[in-house]
Structures are given as C-alpha cells and as structure tokens.
Amino acid sequence: MSRVHVTTTVNGDETEFLCDPRETLLDCLRDRLNLTGAKEGCGTGDCGACSVTLDGRLVCSCLVLGVEAEGREIGTIEGVAQGDELHPLQRKFIEHAALQCGICTPGILVAAKALLEKSPDPTEEEVRYWLAGNLCRCTGYDKIIRAVMDTAAEMREAV
Amino acid sequence: MALDDSKREFRFVGTRPDRPDGLDKVTGRARFGADMNAAGMLHGAILRSPHAHARIVRIDTSKAEALADVKAVVTRADFAEVPFKPGLAGEVWNVLENVMAGDKALYDGHAVAAVAATSALAARDALKLIEVEYEELPYVTDVNAAMRQDAPVIREGAADFSVPDDMHPNVVRRHESGHGDVEAGFAEADLVIEDSFETEATHQGYIEPHACLGQLGKDGKGELWCCTQGHWIVQKTCAALLGIETANLRVTASEIGGGFGGKTTVFIEPVALALSRKANRPVKIVMSRAEVFRATGPTASASMDIKVGMKKDGTITAAQGEFRLQGGAFPGAPGDMTAMCAFAPYDLKNVHQVGYDVMTNRPKQAAYRAPGSPMAAFAVESVVDELCRKLDLDPIEVRLKNAAREGTKASYGPRFERIGLVETLEAAKAHPHYAAPLKPGQGRGISCGFWFNHGGETSVSLALSEDGSVQLMVGTPDIGGSRASMALMAAEVLGIPYENIRVTIADTASLGYNDVSHGSRVTYASGLATIKAAKDAVRKLSQRAAAKWGIPEDAVKWEDGCAVPSGPNAGDFDPLPLAEITAEMGQTGGPISGHFEATPEGAGVSFATHIVDAEVDRETGATKVVRYTVIQDAGKAIHPTYVEGQFQGGAAQGIGWALNEEYIYGEDGRLQNAGFLDYRIPVASDLPMIDTVIVEVPNPGHPFGVRGVGETSICPPLAAIANAVSAAAGVRMRHLPMSPPRTLAALKARDA
Ligand code: FES
Ligand code: FES
Numbered sequence: 001m002s003r004v005h006v007t008t009t010v011n012g013d014e015t016e017f018l019c020d021p022r023e024t025l026l027d028c029l030r031d032r033l034n035l036t037g038a039k040e041g042c043g044t045g046d047c048g049a050c051s052v053t054l055d056g057r058l059v060c061s062c063l064v065l066g067v068e069a070e071g072r073e074i075g076t077i078e079g080v081a082q083g084d085e086l087h088p089l090q091r092k093f094i095e096h097a098a099l100q101c102g103i104c105t106p107g108i109l110v111a112a113k114a115l116l117e118k119s120p121d122p123t124e125e126e127v128r129y130w131l132a133g134n135l136c137r138c139t140g141y142d143k144i145i146r147a148v149m150d151t152a153a154e155m156r157e158a159v
Numbered sequence: 160m161a162l163d164d165s166k167r168e169f170r171f172v173g174t175r176p177d178r179p180d181g182l183d184k185v186t187g188r189a190r191f192g193a194d195m196n197a198a199g200m201l202h203g204a205i206l207r208s209p210h211a212h213a214r215i216v217r218i219d220t221s222k223a224e225a226l227a228d229v230k231a232v233v234t235r236a237d238f239a240e241v242p243f244k245p246g247l248a249g250e251v252w253n254v255l256e257n258v259m260a261g262d263k264a265l266y267d268g269h270a271v272a273a274v275a276a277t278s279a280l281a282a283r284d285a286l287k288l289i290e291v292e293y294e295e296l297p298y299v300t301d302v303n304a305a306m307r308q309d310a311p312v313i314r315e316g317a318a319d320f321s322v323p324d325d326m327h328p329n330v331v332r333r334h335e336s337g338h339g340d341v342e343a344g345f346a347e348a349d350l351v352i353e354d355s356f357e358t359e360a361t362h363q364g365y366i367e368p369h370a371c372l373g374q375l376g377k378d379g380k381g382e383l384w385c386c387t388q389g390h391w392i393v394q395k396t397c398a399a400l401l402g403i404e405t406a407n408l409r410v411t412a413s414e415i416g417g418g419f420g421g422k423t424t425v426f427i428e429p430v431a432l433a434l435s436r437k438a439n440r441p442v443k444i445v446m447s448r449a450e451v452f453r454a455t456g457p458t459a460s461a462s463m464d465i466k467v468g469m470k471k472d473g474t475i476t477a478a479q480g481e482f483r484l485q486g487g488a489f490p491g492a493p494g495d496m497t498a499m500c501a502f503a504p505y506d507l508k509n510v511h512q513v514g515y516d517v518m519t520n521r522p523k524q525a526a527y528r529a530p531g532s533p534m535a536a537f538a539v540e541s542v543v544d545e546l547c548r549k550l551d552l553d554p555i556e557v558r559l560k561n562a563a564r565e566g567t568k569a570s571y572g573p574r575f576e577r578i579g580l581v582e583t584l585e586a587a588k589a590h591p592h593y594a595a596p597l598k599p600g601q602g603r604g605i606s607c608g609f610w611f612n613h614g615g616e617t618s619v620s621l622a623l624s625e626d627g628s629v630q631l632m633v634g635t636p637d638i639g640g641s642r643a644s645m646a647l648m649a650a651e652v653l654g655i656p657y658e659n660i661r662v663t664i665a666d667t668a669s670l671g672y673n674d675v676s677h678g679s680r681v682t683y684a685s686g687l688a689t690i691k692a693a694k695d696a697v698r699k700l701s702q703r704a705a706a707k708w709g710i711p712e713d714a715v716k717w718e719d720g721c722a723v724p725s726g727p728n729a730g731d732f733d734p735l736p737l738a739e740i741t742a743e744m745g746q747t748g749g750p751i752s753g754h755f756e757a758t759p760e761g762a763g764v765s766f767a768t769h770i771v772d773a774e775v776d777r778e779t780g781a782t783k784v785v786r787y788t789v790i791q792d793a794g795k796a797i798h799p800t801y802v803e804g805q806f807q808g809g810a811a812q813g814i815g816w817a818l819n820e821e822y823i824y825g826e827d828g829r830l831q832n833a834g835f836l837d838y839r840i841p842v843a844s845d846l847p848m849i850d851t852v853i854v855e856v857p858n859p860g861h862p863f864g865v866r867g868v869g870e871t872s873i874c875p876p877l878a879a880i881a882n883a884v885s886a887a888a889g890v891r892m893r894h895l896p897m898s899p900p901r902t903l904a905a906l907k908a909r910d911a
Contacts, residue, residue: 016640020278020280022280023280027279028443029193031196031279034196035187036187036190036191036193037186037187037188037192038187039193039366039416040193040368040369040445041366041368041416041448041835042448042834042835043447043448044448044834044835045296046448046834046835046836047364047366047448047835048375058848065329076187077186077187078186078187080186080187081186086182086185086186090185090186093181093185094177094178094182094185095177096296096800097175097178097640097800097801097803098803099181100417100638100639100640100804100808101183101185101365101366101367101414101415101416101417101418101638102180102184102185102414102416102525103191103365103366103414103416103417104191104366104416105184105185107541107605109185125844127843128843128844129843129844130844131842131843132842132843132844132845133842133843134842134843135278135366135835135842136366136843137363137364137365137366137417137419137808137809137812137840137842138638138639138804138808139804139811140204140808140811140812140849141807141811141841141843141846142797142802142807142846142848142849143800143803143807145841145843145848146848153280158231
C-alpha cells in the first residue's frame, strides 16, 4: 500500500513522516519518529498506556490514525519536562514511588497533567475517575493518587 | 576484620531515597521490551490455532513465502529436536511444544507458524495466506470434567509416578502430605464444616505485552533483547530449542513492564531467533493483548474440598483438603504448592492434604504471585470464617489461638524457624480498622495468607572505580524498584552514600547464572549476594590499608566507609576513606571488585493478615471494597515505600481476582474474553486507598533479616473479601470471582 506523507507538530517541534494509512498514531510516534515513551498495552483503547494529547485533548493514540495527525499538535511524555526541569508530577511520582515497573507511568503522567490543567483542585474521587482509563497492574493506584493530589496541592501553592 | 554477620542497626537500610531509575521512567526514556530497534530489522507475527484441540494435518506456507515483503516463515520443523542436550528433556520439551505446536494444537491460541516481514502490517497480512488443515478433536477445559474417565486425553504418558494407575491420563501429578490422624481429630470437634470451592483462572495482567528483538546468525551466535523476569533461563531455553550452545546466545533484559510470574518462561523469543536465523536479519516480535491472553500464562483454576473441625473454644482439631488444579495442556499446575500452603498458618495436630495437577485444553499456566496459595487460602479461610461465625467466636482470636509459631511443625512438614504470623494478627487486632464502626450494609472480613519465599541461584559483582564510586551488577530484572534496595544494602556495608552506587541489570555475558526474579527472591537472594559481594570488596580494601600501614590485616576494621586501625594499633593512623584507597589501587595491586555466587537457602517464609470492609449492592450484585488494610511481615524492609507498594499491588490484584477477573471459555472451547474490556482488572475508581502495616520479624537466614514480600500479599484478599461479603450480605460465596451476576444469583437463592 502506498504511504501517506504527514506533517505535524510534536511537543512543539514541526516534523513529518511517511506512514501506511492503516498505522495508528501510536505506531507512527514509536516507529516513525522513535518517540517510544508512549506504550502499547492493548491497542484497543482499554489501558491508557498510549495516552497523548491531540490539540490539547487527551486521547488514546492507539485509537487515532497516524494520518489524522496532519496539521495537528501532539503532546507526548517526552514533552512533559521542560529541558532538564521535571514537571512537578514527574518529581512527585518519583518521590511517592508512584511507579513500580513504570510501563503505565508515561500514560498516567500525560493523563494526570491534562487533569490538573482542567481542574487544579481535584477531589480524590475526581482523580480516580479521571484516571480510570489508565490501567496500572503494579501499584494498586494508592501512591499514584497520592502523588497526583500532592502535586495539585504544590502547584496551587506555587501560583 | 570485624564484620557483624547479622546487623540490626542501620544507616541507609530502612530509608526511602528516590529510586535510581526513576528519572528514566517518568520521562519516557526507559527502554522496555518493544522499545528497541535494529538496522535491517524485520517484524515477526505468529499464526495461532482457532481450535481448542486439533490435529495439524498440513501446513502450506507457500503463498505467504511468495510475498516480496516476507523474508522467512517458520513452523515446528525449524526448531531443534529436544532433547538436544542431556538433561534438557521434560520441561524444555513442554516449552518447545508450547512455543510452536507439533502434531497437535492443544488450545485456542496455540502457535502453529510464524512469519517475518518488512513491516508489522505486512507480517500480519502474510499470516492470512498460510493455510492450515486441522482435524478437530474432542476437548475439555474444566478441571473436574478433565479428571472424569470419559474425558478426552490431552496427551498419554504425561503423568509421573505419583499418580495412581486408575486415574485419568490428564491427571499428571499428585501430592500428599500431612501428619496426625484427621479422623480422630474430627471426632474430637464440636463442629465440623465440609465445603467445596472453585476459583477461575486469572491472568497476571502485566500492562506490557511480551516483546523481543532477536538476531541469530548461521554461525550459531546470537543476541536477544527481551522483557523477562530472568534472562539466564531465556538464554538456556532458547539455546536448547534452537540447537546452539548456551554461551553463544547473549541475552539482555529490557526494562520490564510487569511480570508477576508470567514472564518466567519463553514464548516468542525462540520464534524470533528461528525467523532471524532463516532470514539472516534481526527480527522483532511484539505480542498483541489478545495474544497475551490467549497464549501466555494464566494462573491455574482450582476446584477444592475442605473439611475443618473446631471445638467450642476455637481450637482446631483437624483439617483436610483436596485441591484439583487445572494448568492447561501441559504439566505444571501447582497442585502441590496449593496443598502445602493451605493450612500453613495453623498449628495443627491432625492435618492432611492432597493436590492434583490436571491438564486441559487451555494455555499452559504460568506462575502468578504465590502460585496456588491464594486459591487455597480462599477455601480454607472461608471455612474457618464460617466456623467462627457458627460458634460465635472472634476470627482474629481464633487464628491467634491456632497460629503457627516458631517451632510449630508446619502442615507441609518442616518446623518453622522464627516467623511473624502472630505479630501480624496482634497488629491487626490493635489496628483502628478492626474496631471501626461499619455502615449499614457493610461487612468486615479477615484472612491470613502464607508463602514460602525462595532463594535460588544468584551471582552478583561489584566493581570499584578510582573515584570511589561503585558499579553493582545484579542479574535479577528490576520489576518494582529493586535497584534501590540493592544500592541501599551495598551502601550499608560499604558505608558510602546511596547515590554513589550505580546498579545495573547485567546481561548474560557479564555475570554468572541468575535464577529469574520470582519466588519473592530478589531482595532476599540478590540482596544477600550484594551484601556478601560488598563485604568481599571491604575485605580487599582493608587488605590494601593494612599493607599501606604495615599492620596485620585482622588489625583493620571497616567503619563508616573508612579503613580504621584497631586493636593494639588503634589510633596509630588516620581513618582511610574508600575513595583514597581506590584512588591508589592501580599502584597497590590493581582493580578492586567484590563477588558472590551461591544458592542461598535461608529464605524465610512470610505471613500476612488482611482486613477488608465491603458492601454489596442488593440490586446489581456488585461488591465494592470500601476499606482495606494489609499487615505483613517483611522481615526487614530495606526500602519501606517499595515494600508498601508490593503490599498494595498484591492486594489490588487479589481484589480483581476476587471480584471480576476470570477466563471465560465458551462451549466451543475458545476463550471468550481476550481483552482488557471483557477481562476487567481493577481501575483507579474501583479501589480505596490501601493501608499498610509493615511488621518486621527478622529472617534468621538473611544478614539484615529480609524476607521476600512480593507474593504473600496476594494470598489473603480472596478469602478476606469473601468473608466480608458473607458478613455484609449473608451469602457464602464459594465460586470466584464474586462477579455481580454470581453474587446476585446467590442473593436470590438465599431469599427464595
Ligand atoms: S494501547 Fe492504547 S489504550 Fe491501550
Ligand atoms: S507501575 Fe507497573 S503497571 Fe503501573
């Protein structure tokens, strides 16, 4: 099948790639652009390991086609830290040991960041429901929820 | 040199520093199984049987091979005849048969052929062109049905000597143990309860599907990158399956996205290597989630009969159990371990247990966190709970009264050394959770759990750099923060900061053999080896100091990261810091390293007690866990935060097993729910915070007192939740999971 040329912006940088029209955005990020931070846990929209933002909206990149990235802005885990300055969520995840194996972590960080941008003072319940699409098999979520709540508190103090 | 062999005062151990690999894992930089590529790489895909049981009459790969994008196709004919090497028959043959079907496909999802093509899509397209002619055979997927005399035979001759001749050939192992006279014991009891229980198969459910990248040349030399709990076993098994020498295959473990026992064997790795050998290019294979469910290790399912007798004062007079475990189309279901764990928390005069390992047309079971123990605890702890209820006794008091202690003859044979069960029960009794009021409609359950823990073959190497920093090489993949605990233990012995130690998971070419990260062995065994390797380095450092000072070696002790003269020479010289010794090591005798290789035998068993509050929705049958407390003996918590994480993760997996997760097979013998939508693991909104209490009763078999913590945490939840449901809704659930339809049916049956 002939390939399609796609021009898009990833983490603020304009970039382009060729892809099979059947390839997902996740495949394109990982295989065409070598951005392997987003993971494939299921490929069916059930685990959230592939979470990215598309024009600011949180999506499962395994459910988006690569060609749909044309002219859009993509945000991935690789763009969450500003240079060597970690995002407060990333710092708090390390501090709270909110990861064990770490495979779910990129997706959860991208999703949690999207939450805090919308809702800087979430309740525990809100965090739990927002992250309900991001599976973690290792932690039982306890330390993840605490890390997100603690980050939100710190970020509120900072403003 | 004075070094205390067992240490109880610590400077680094027990603190909670950031994990060394944290930054890589929060920035997306960490490389997991599927994150590696190679120049000229092909993508592999595997064709799987749609039938539960079928003879493979013919495979025609010619159409697929004719495609320009396809560079290799393999079937069973491309693997070595096993046993290729002496001593590798048995389990290695089973693994080969599972990796690529021989004469028969034994379960829905069994691999029958594979292709390597220039892209993942091309590989998947090519699979459709492979023609397989099957002759369908009768099949069986249920454990009790598989034991009946009229059941289809999965494979003749798979049973060993332990199975009586009159049993069906699907029964492949039998275990029996116990002591005393159970009949006499039951006669002494005031109340005897006999009941039967079932648990469905569940999957480990790691979020990272199996993935690997392999390269094997015609010269028999190869490289393999894969996500695994143990790369030496991958090396050994792949080499055997491909007919090459073990040392010619170098295996590197990627970061691993969860395993829980399910990544302790091989599935796709030998296939990638076989494709690579044929195509003469590197081949990457990544499983889809559906493949993970259909073809990799679910746990065994179980059917169990339990009988326990109790006196009015709560004394258990006798206990017996029969445990029938279904482990798929190969031997290996943990009938033995299920039986051995069942009554381990109790000090019993009369106990008897029998376990069976039974084959069915399902995928080969793999270990899942304390294999067998959660099911056994579900059955036994449900019966004990029922006895307490009927005799109006407090469930913690009854367990304390009958608890196994130091010196107790365990239900499975040996005498316990120092153990911490009583301490977990006392902590549970004193915990505010146990006394907290319940809301209407809620119920509270408790349960104990037990796991043996494991030592295993272990090698560790520790190399000192000129500037005094340290490289620690261990061979057990880091599944949940073990690099941090290794660095803490090394820091403790060397007396240098945690940050100065870099821990690497070495590849198979850089270190001696290491067993897989399983059996809760990493912090125990790799930890013990790290301590001994660090002590070996300290001994060499002290020798250099002794030589420099011109005093005997035994007149040097190691304190706070420095060599210090002691005894008659005390105070003669200033303490010599590690970095000053290493700065000169090139001139004073060469590089300094510490090593340790052994199979440590002192893994201490561990116990836990869990308390759970649950409420049951009478209209939907849905159960919600509203409060959860894990209390477990860790021996010594090296990094307490990661110990808590293990407690919480095990509890969450147990909650999923208790309430939702199950392999569902249709009448056609095929798996009905091979995806996360229909196989529902707990999500964040399903769970409450999970409180933890770390009990520390030191393990005499480890210099710092460590007991493994990874597995025991999944043993109590199934029973604790069933007991809470019984208290909340007045129904005794005997079949897991307690999914809404099952609970609703039980509620209706009760009211009818
Ligand atoms: S990989 Fe996209 S949701 Fe699981
Ligand atoms: S940390 Fe392993 S899946 Fe979340």
